[in-house]
Amino acid sequence: MPAAIVAQGVCKSFRTGWFKPPQAVLKGVDLEVPRGGIFGILGPNAAGKTTLISILATLLLPDAGRVEVLGLDAVRQAHLLRQRINLAAAGAQFLWCLSVEENLAFCGRLYGLGGRRLRQKVAELLELFELTEHRRVTFDNLSTGLKQRLALAKTLINDPELLFLDEPTSGLDPEMARHLREEIARLNRETGLTILLTTHNLREAELLCHEVAFLREGVLAVHGSIPELQARLGLGDRVRLAFAGPPPPMDYRALPGVVSAEVSDSQVTLVVDRADLRLAPLLALLQQNGSPPASVRLKEADLEDLYHEIAH
Amino acid sequence: MRLPTEWHRLWAFAARSLIVNRRNVFAVFEMLFWPAVAILSVGLLTRFLHLDADTVSFILIGAVSMNTIQIAQLDLSYSLLYDVWSRSLKHAFIAPVRLAHLILGAGLVGLMRGFFIFVVMGVVSQILFGMELGRPGVTGLVLFLAGLFLNAAIIGMLVLLLVLRFGHRAEVAAWAFSYLVFLICGLYYPVTVLPQGVQQVAWLLPLTHFLDYFRQFYGFPASSAHPLLYGFSQSLLYLALSYLGLGLVLHRARSRGTLLKLSS
Numbered sequence: 380m381p382a383a384i385v386a387q388g389v390c391k392s393f394r395t396g397w398f399k400p401p402q403a404v405l406k407g408v409d410l411e412v413p414r415g416g417i418f419g420i421l422g423p424n425a426a427g428k429t430t431l432i433s434i435l436a437t438l439l440l441p442d443a444g445r446v447e448v449l450g451l452d453a454v455r456q457a458h459l460l461r462q463r464i465n466l467a468a469a470g471a472q473f474l475w476c477l478s479v480e481e482n483l484a485f486c487g488r489l490y491g492l493g494g495r496r497l498r499q500k501v502a503e504l505l506e507l508f509e510l511t512e513h514r515r516v517t518f519d520n521l522s523t524g525l526k527q528r529l530a531l532a533k534t535l536i537n538d539p540e541l542l543f544l545d546e547p548t549s550g551l552d553p554e555m556a557r558h559l560r561e562e563i564a565r566l567n568r569e570t571g572l573t574i575l576l577t578t579h580n581l582r583e584a585e586l587l588c589h590e591v592a593f594l595r596e597g598v599l600a601v602h603g604s605i606p607e608l609q610a611r612l613g614l615g616d617r618v619r620l621a622f623a624g625p626p627p628p629m630d631y632r633a634l635p636g637v638v639s640a641e642v643s644d645s646q647v648t649l650v651v652d653r654a655d656l657r658l659a660p661l662l663a664l665l666q667q668n669g670s671p672p673a674s675v676r677l678k679e680a681d682l683e684d685l686y687h688e689i690a691h
Numbered sequence: 692m693r694l695p696t697e698w699h700r701l702w703a704f705a706a707r708s709l710i711v712n713r714r715n716v717f718a719v720f721e722m723l724f725w726p727a728v729a730i731l732s733v734g735l736l737t738r739f740l741h742l743d744a745d746t747v748s749f750i751l752i753g754a755v756s757m758n759t760i761q762i763a764q765l766d767l768s769y770s771l772l773y774d775v776w777s778r779s780l781k782h783a784f785i786a787p788v789r790l791a792h793l794i795l796g797a798g799l800v801g802l803m804r805g806f807f808i809f810v811v812m813g814v815v816s817q818i819l820f821g822m823e824l825g826r827p828g829v830t831g832l833v834l835f836l837a838g839l840f841l842n843a844a845i846i847g848m849l850v851l852l853l854v855l856r857f858g859h860r861a862e863v864a865a866w867a868f869s870y871l872v873f874l875i876c877g878l879y880y881p882v883t884v885l886p887q888g889v890q891q892v893a894w895l896l897p898l899t900h901f902l903d904y905f906r907q908f909y910g911f912p913a914s915s916a917h918p919l920l921y922g923f924s925q926s927l928l929y930l931a932l933s934y935l936g937l938g939l940v941l942h943r944a945r946s947r948g949t950l951l952k953l954s955s
Contacts, residue, residue: 393947393948394947429951430948433948433951436785437785438781438784438785438945438951439945439946439948439950439951440945440946458789459787461785461787462787464785466781468781468954472777472778472954473777473779473782474707474711474773474774474777474779475777476710476711476714476715477707477710481707484706485703485706486782486786488699488702488703489703489782489783489786489787489788490700490786490787491695491696491700492699493695493696493698493699493702497699518777533782537786
């Protein structure tokens with residue numbers, strides 16, 4: 380199946396003043412996003428995530444490079460492409476004096492819906508996002524969570540094949556963020572919709588994304604599935620074995636699945652590819668040698684480690 | 692191109708404008724208060740000056756024209772300003788809509804509101820100050836109204852252009868420009884009273900020709916043989932230039948990131 384997004388050498392600079400030189404935000408981004416999954420673009424604030432997603436969503440023109448989305452040129456065929464994509468950004472914003480239903484209807488009409496089809500679609504989305512009882516409430520009277528739900532509902536008004544979510548849970552309290560993440564995961568699971576999201580929340584990416592790419596100083600530093608990246612960067616689950624005396628002498632690095640090993644006076648810290656597979660045989664081996672550890676501490680690998688590794 | 696689809700896109704802006712106007716008490720106030728102030732103050736001034744009926748009509752035509760244009764262009768100008776004020780500009784520009792949908796959709800409501808104001812002001816002028824609104828006949832009225840709406844569209848598009856280029860603060864400059872047009876086109880006086888150089892500029896404004904055409908029905912001969920021809924050709928030229936300019940500014944906004952800035 381062809382990729383949903385193929386970007387090659389995408390560059391973008393912005394001028395910040397009349398006589399100031401342009402500042403490069405994207406410096407040749409190459410990206411390939413497969414269809415059907417949730418793809419995360421991670422990076423710190425001001426890394427260029429919003430700039431990149433805006434280019435892919437046709438809101439911004441690149442200075443250089445090629446962007447192909449759903450098989451269409453995102454610059455030359457932007458008008459055709461817009462019918463097949465949609466976007467929600469952080470901090471949902473709609474016209475304050477229009478109700479939930481009217482805002483959805485407005486957006487539906489923008490995509491050429493009208494009459495019974497529009498009414499059906501709006502009703503379906505209100506139902507799907509549990510907004511039916513709030514349908515007559517004007518936007519400025521909605522809670523932050525409901526506003527964000529409306530933003531997500533709006534993105535499905537045109538039955539898009541590809542959804543862009545720019546920091547979708549930014550500014551939400553943890554409970555609301557969790558609820559929204561569940562909605563996003565459900566959407567992908569139930570409809571097979573391709574979703575590209577940007578976030579600086581590593582936990583969010585870990586929970587939602589099948590693949591991630593790290594954007595740093597205008598270039599994509601690494602790109603792949605989370606287990607793949609861990610393997611590639613030598614990251615893994617951390618197993619700390621504390622002994623009553625000196626650790627038993629052995630070549631820990633040669634043990635299966637061990638990425639790195641550090642031995643000190645009374646403890647051994649191992650980084651293994653998968654603790655769930657490696658820990659039991661390791662403990663059995665130590666038991667066999669007659670020197671079982673006094674305590675075992677396990678820290679599973681997470682994106683924090685990955686992020687730290689890439690950023691430094 | 693599928694017509695119903697195109698119509699729904701166009702209607703999106705018209706329906707939104709109608710809802711906002713219906714719901715916003717200040718929009719109704721804006722639509723009725725200023726025209727009422729204008730027609731009463733100008734009408735009472737003509738009474739104080741003891742002007743003859745045709746001269747009163749000459750001046751009242753100016754007041755009716757100015758308010759019709761101002762009200763008609765508001766919906767067009769607000770079509771983008773609503774999105775800028777609510778920081779929701781992205782919704783319109785990520786959707787497959789063209790500038791024509793926005794202009795025609797919002798313009799349609801402007802046309803309806805402008806027509807309403809024209810009729811109300813015309814009737815009030817007739818009842819209170821004796822201006823014969825029906826004297827030019829249906830054709831004369833329709834052609835004059837069409838001219839006013841074209842001028843409103845040009846001003847509205849100019850506001851859109853400036854907002855997309857410089858942000859919402861530019862709206863003040865755009866409306867100031869429209870008052871400059873009213874000053875030069877001879878709204879309450881013949882352009883012959885203007886300095887020679889300014890007169891030349893006045894004849895480059897389509898509104899000057901439309902006023903010239905309409906006032907001939909009230910006993911003031913037109914300055915040219917074909918005021919309508921000049922008025923409509925200039926209007927179409929400026930409309931085409933405005934549309935082209937708006938397209939270029941939108942392209943620039945997508946390129947420079949102004950669309951994103953106006954949405955955040």
